[in-house]
Amino acid sequence: MYSQSSTIQYQRFQQTVPEELVCRAQNGDMAAHSELYKMFSPAIYTLANGICRDPHCAEDLLQSVFLKLFDKIGTFGFRAPFGMWLRQLAVNECLMYLRKQKKYADTLSTDEYEFTNVHETQTVGKETSDQASLVDLFSNQHDLAKLLGGLSDEVRTVLWLKEIEGYTHDEIGIMVNKSPSYSKSITHRALKALAKKVTARADQMTNPIGAV
Secondary structure, three states: OOOOOOOOHHHOOOOOHHHHHHHHHHHOOOHHHHHHHHHHHHHHHHHHHHHOOOHHHHHHHHHHHHHHHHHHHHOOOOOOOOOHHHHHHHHHHHHHHHOOOOOOOOOOOHHHOOOOOOHHHHHHHHHHOOOOOHHHHHHHHHHHHHHHHHHOOOHHHHHHHOOOOOHHHHHHHHHHHOOOHHHHHHHHHHHHHHHHHHHHHHHHOOOOOOOO
């Protein structure tokens, strides 16, 4: 169901969680809940901050997710890894927050990313194999926040879910009530835009204005 990803963020949610620990938490053991918080709070905070780009918002969402976990953990049926189940709970909270704040519109409003080219939308998947990933761009820039800061909330959310959290385009389409092609096109266009920014910054550093 989930795409493979080598990002540190994805691996945080892939931690092995003892079944006994989950069962204790399901039975209301607060020490078990505290242990789960220690295990997953860094990953959930990173996810929330990546989507909302606000440390205070991320802290609030972190607390909200664990309050929701306290209510929902009894529904966990061990059919999927616990971390992946918890990640989906966290993503749902983040998307709900954006919708309540009206930061995630029902339709994409950023002209730069509208589907004005139907052919591109249909064939974009053929081009992405040679395209730099967000992880590649980040490793070169060492500043993920700056790379994402110029994107709209809609575009940043799709890009974060795909490139950092490791969701598939099909999964993202379901979460944002769009088609898989929507996720593919947004990811493709956003990565192209970010790659241009990275190249431009590198050129500026290599050839600063006024250099002899």
